[in-house]
Amino acid sequence: MPLPPDAAPLPSLHAATVDAMLAARAEDTPEAPFLYFGDDTVTYAQMHARAERAAAALHRSGIGRGDRVAIAAGNSTQWLVAYFACCRLGAVLVTLSVAYREREFVYMLGQSGARLLLCDERAGDFAFRPFLESLRPRITSVERIVYFGAPDAEDSWENLLAAGAGGTEAGTTVTAAAPAPASSPDSPAVILYTSGTTGDPKGATLTHRSLLASAAAQSERFGQAPDDVTLGVMPFNHVGGLTCTIGASLVSGGAVALLPRFHPDLVAQVVPARRVTMFVGVPTMYRMMLGSEQFAACDVSSVRLCVVGGSNLEPELAGQVRDRFGGPRLANLYGLSETSGACIISPADDTFEQVATSIGTALTGFEARIVDDDGAPLPAGEAGELQVRGACVAAGYWEAPGATAGAFGADGWLSTGDIGMLTDDGHVTLLARKKEMYVRGGYNVYPAEVESLLATDPSVAMCAVIGVPDATFGETGHAFVVPAPGATVDTAALLRLCAVSLAEYKVPARIEVVDALPMTPAGKIRKVLLTPSRT
Template sequence: MADALPLTIPHVAAAAARRWPAAVALIEGADTWTFAALWDDCRAVASALIARGVGDGDRIAIWAPNCRQWVIAAIAAQTCGAAIVPLNTRLKGREAGDILRRTGARMLFTVTGFLGIDYPALLEAEDLPALAETVMLDRDFAAFVSSGSGPTDPRVDQALAGLTPDHVSDIMFTSGTTGVPKGVLMTHGRILPQVSVWIGNTGLGQGERYLIANPFFHSFGMKVGWVACLLAGAVMVPMPQFDVAEAIRLIEQERIAFLPGPPTIFQMLLAEREQRPFDCSSLRGGTTGAATVPPVLIERIRSELGMADIITAYGMTECVNITSCRPGDPVDLIAQTCGAAIPGNEVIIADEAGREVARGQTGEILVRGTGVMLGYLDDPAATADAIDAEGWLHTGDVGTMDANGYVRITDRKKDMFISGGFNVYPAEVEKILAAHPGVGMVAVVGAPDERMGEVGVAYIVPRPDANLVPGEIIAWSRDNMANYKVPRRVVVVDDLPRNASGKVLKIELRS
């Protein structure tokens, strides 16, 4: 991107409307929106928010699947100077209520039903003193929009004029090793340069149709998803959830060119193609990672799906884009590494003291640069733990770096495991399980799984006189935590292996 970057995400949307007013920006079902129409909708929603007094420093939550209204509500809230608080659609009421309270969210945009879930009903038991209004995107959105003064409201221009790259754009929650999810404070000025580099590495082009299956509540779906589309002039084709048959229909019907996702998405498409060949001639490129990707999978994505420009990359909520492969990198490098530091980042492999180790040696992956988060919401201690005095973000991932700076992730320093593309922190799952009346002690570890990558296994010591049935514990877990956190296996034990100081030896449980 040779041009100067717009200041903020709403400025990106405004610039796209000026640059490509009549070009298609978004496709949803049989409907399309141009960049000009999308920006008009964002302005109209911003006017309705301003009429309610929403402004600098406010927090607006969005709890909904990928859809056009999600994008519009987000840009509108940010236009007012507010930060958005994206909520994972798999959260239960207790988990969502905690995030809404901690952010002091004054408004919530949600939906009446997605996958049969009544989101407002989940919050009925939650005490949310700051939450003044809930707007149903799938029912009341038009009425909400009409309560403002429309897209020509001059107050929208005034709000936009006051918006700077240092405004907090979003507070995404990442599960914490302490058992309490942490809110990552990100600013517009940290996101856009990283997205610009990502566009350069992937070749995402104006008019290319981008199937966004990664959820908008995740950095991947939002920042290198719809924000990247606005910056590149690409066409957003949002998917509420990944379904292989629907993905194939969209690839064929909408001529999808660009499709990122975890390795499992590509494995599912390849398996379907073996059963029923489909037209994938429109596919050009995408990204996958940071999980280890078998070289044969990269070869098959290229040869069988026609995605010549597939690359691997690595990022996290605390730093959108850390490393990336480059177009033209050899297949084995793309498959076996997650690339080298992107421009604007420094990446090192460090020992326990934070000192860089020799190339080829194993250590923790550290990153420093323009894209590292501002910090964790209301948690200076956790921020200081994550970002050291020299500005290095300690990722908690363990890996090696070759002579050319390409990074390979080998392990995780923390107990975290990745299930179906979602980070799962055992401490958080253990904290919820401990609330079960029959649970005395619990330890959760990740175990390899062919389909999900890893799944949780809970080892539970029952309370005296409690008769724990594994199936009932799993059912209880489904009612009390997001489904990706639910242990797939429960093992009832008399005791847990511990060291001399009483710490549970998870390494023994894993083996």
């Protein structure tokens, strides 16, 4: 797998583990910055030293190869130290969101069999300590809970390190040795639960090989180099944060300017301060930044690449992003939990029109195809389910053989559940989630097509289309629209726009104006929660 000309050397991806990659960076470029977080700068050597110390502490507390360690915390240096320490031990990190509550915690901790839970003591106004204590009788696999953000408490992360490591850091030297590395390329490294928009979440089992394969393929496509600084706004319990941000920077030797959470004002502060060169986000983030007065006034001249993941980059939004950032390279990024990160990205030579109408092509070493309902490949121009194959594909779903067999084919093809089309040159156009497609009067309707049209109206900030029951047609479309700041939405005008631009069966029966849309922690619209009003 070729790397950019200026990229720092790295171990063979087919023989490397995540912890070996960090160790190689620490040896080759020890003083190079890996993480900017607040006023702190953490070099590769320092991150490696902290991870070694944490691995020793976790090992002495009884954590070893194959054990599951859950983490529910916001983006931080400590989160990454715990991640690399688990990789070093061969333990499996179960990544949870601080937005999860009772049902998610009980199910995910129990289904994964996590023995240790690392958790923020607080997330905003929410106190986790009393919440988790109330769940104790129902999370029986968890033997110990350790808290971030409570340094004086007996059950703090700091006390775990002090009691277990038996030594201190001197510069970048660890006086307490961690055990011998216990991971192999095909060892599970992370259990990352799907968003759970339908049914119980499934734990995608990401291996060291799959994580590094996706990260390296992305790094190659983007030409990432040691002097790149990626803005870290995607949560680490999502592949957008874990692989597309941290992993790709690790394999390229670059740095990450990390934010504890996304907010346009925080972005406006860190981009010029750290001379950020890459922004990886979802459409919602870009829309929020474009509507921020503070962001409108900040210097973004250092940004060379704006990456949009999670859904199609609509032409209207693409133009606004291009204009605000002064003409940087724009790229779509498509990936799933099940692909460990990116697997399809816009090529560097794509035109503006191609970026605005497709999600790109399969990355080097990966394959993409479109199949019909029977799994037979379809020719270019025909809509069907998108399948992906390559080293990025996860090992399956944790302890769920039935679900694994339904999505992960014996021939290596992963069924994504997304509907798309291929062009003759391999570009993929994403139409909709398979489960979001609805049928009106015998005709398939893909919501993404209608949403892209509605988004072209300047009065529309966000929109979502779902299928609802209809006595005449079986199903018909219902659109939810969030007004742009200061704008008034004319629903009749939007319906006329749809009638002029789309076939009749694609026109929504109703457009409803709402204040906001329900979102997943990763910034995607959670359509399962959309319910039309009765008025």
